[in-house]
Amino acid sequence: MREKQVLPVAVVGLTAALVAVVALWTLDRAGTSDQVVVTSDGPAQAIEWKLVTTWPKGLPGLGAAPENFARRVNEASGGRLRIKVFGAGEIVPAFEVFDAVSQGVAEAGHGASYYWKGKIPASVFYTAVPFGMTAQEANGWLHYGGGLQLWHELYAPFGVVPFAGGSTGVQMAGWFNIRLNNREDLNGLKMRIPGLAGEVFDAAGGSAVRIAGGEVYTSMQTGVIDAVEWVGPYNDRTLGLMEVGDYYYYPGWHEPGAMLEIIVNADALAALPADLQAIVRVAARATNTDMLDDFTAHNSESLQILLTDFDTEVLPLPDDIMDALYDSSQVAIQSLVESDPMARKIADSYFDFAERVRTYHEISERAYLNGRDRLLPPVTLTAE
Ligand code: CA
Numbered sequence: 001m002r003e004k005q006v007l008p009v010a011v012v013g014l015t016a017a018l019v020a021v022v023a024l025w026t027l028d029r030a031g032t033s034d035q036v037v038v039t040s041d042g043p044a045q046a047i048e049w050k051l052v053t054t055w056p057k058g059l060p061g062l063g064a065a066p067e068n069f070a071r072r073v074n075e076a077s078g079g080r081l082r083i084k085v086f087g088a089g090e091i092v093p094a095f096e097v098f099d100a101v102s103q104g105v106a107e108a109g110h111g112a113s114y115y116w117k118g119k120i121p122a123s124v125f126y127t128a129v130p131f132g133m134t135a136q137e138a139n140g141w142l143h144y145g146g147g148l149q150l151w152h153e154l155y156a157p158f159g160v161v162p163f164a165g166g167s168t169g170v171q172m173a174g175w176f177n178i179r180l181n182n183r184e185d186l187n188g189l190k191m192r193i194p195g196l197a198g199e200v201f202d203a204a205g206g207s208a209v210r211i212a213g214g215e216v217y218t219s220m221q222t223g224v225i226d227a228v229e230w231v232g233p234y235n236d237r238t239l240g241l242m243e244v245g246d247y248y249y250y251p252g253w254h255e256p257g258a259m260l261e262i263i264v265n266a267d268a269l270a271a272l273p274a275d276l277q278a279i280v281r282v283a284a285r286a287t288n289t290d291m292l293d294d295f296t297a298h299n300s301e302s303l304q305i306l307l308t309d310f311d312t313e314v315l316p317l318p319d320d321i322m323d324a325l326y327d328s329s330q331v332a333i334q335s336l337v338e339s340d341p342m343a344r345k346i347a348d349s350y351f352d353f354a355e356r357v358r359t360y361h362e363i364s365e366r367a368y369l370n371g372r373d374r375l376l377p378p379v380t381l382t383a384e
Helices: 002-031 064-076 094-102 121-126 135-144 147-158 195-203 213-221 233-238 266-270 274-309 319-339 341-363 365-375
Strands: 036-039 042-045 047-053 081-086 108-111 160-167 174-176 190-192 207-209 247-250 259-265 313-316
Touching: 047 064, 047 094, 064 081, 064 108, 064 160, 064 259, 064 274, 081 274, 094 108, 094 160, 094 259, 121 147, 121 319, 121 341, 135 147, 135 160, 135 259, 135 341, 147 160, 147 341, 160 266, 160 274, 190 213, 195 207, 195 319, 233 274, 259 266, 259 274, 274 313, 319 341, 341 365
Parallel strands: 047 081, 047 108, 190 207, 247 313
Antiparallel strands: 036 042, 108 259, 160 259, 174 247
């Protein structure tokens, strides 16, 4: 009797489970039906990618670039490739973005290549080289001087495909809570300054600290650090750094044309049809250009606000400190290229291009700016 009772119960249970599975499947189909796109060629199932970033979610400027990239891909593909952007910490912490893309946890990422220098020393060339090229120059090297091919070669062992993902232009040297007079003032100074520049800062007597963007304000406020470089007026104002830093120094010797990166899992990219791969490439290129436009417009706007609304004291780094940082940068770059064959290969390409473009810019960009400034009223860096 006992067995006869058990059997119907089991059948009812199995039937109920089957009904539930079918119902869930139907619900799931209904829930995702808007993701099935009908094109002139017929219906196509949408592909969904996750894009993880090293930026706090919603950060203007740096954080806007991955959002814009995702929107461009979504629009240009007619919804066939949908990219959802996640801020730092939502899926992985900021400094695990590269590994997440490499391992396929996310199909794409946006961040700064020099965050991976512990794993890939030569990656620093793809964010910023102290006293190196400006954004305009670096973009020329990347896209017409062989830089991008070398970058692909650098990331290939990790199954990651890089693209230029924006540039901030020349950054600011940063916010300091002491007034700088000469190189001795750098001794023991704790500063948030990543990448190769961090090593340069150490060699010049300071103490570089690695802190993600979401934590720099608190670190300055609590005195964990004495100085911080972040980006420039636009993004520094967003983080409220004028509230925790006393002096705002320029120029960004360490990041003269800081580049960002869009990285894509190589297998995920290869799995796309050719037209969607092209859309990814074109959207990345558009994002790269657009970000520099964004920073050019909003840095100048934010600088005026810092000067007029916050009475920010904007000062040039003393020559003695620039000299010390330059000397240290040459030592750090030499040490890098001697320790890593790929860094040597990329450095040869980078500095060869840099020297040629510097010669041209002497008679183009610099000559023009000098000529213009001779005719216009002097620039003032104080509140009007
Ligand atoms: Ca920076």
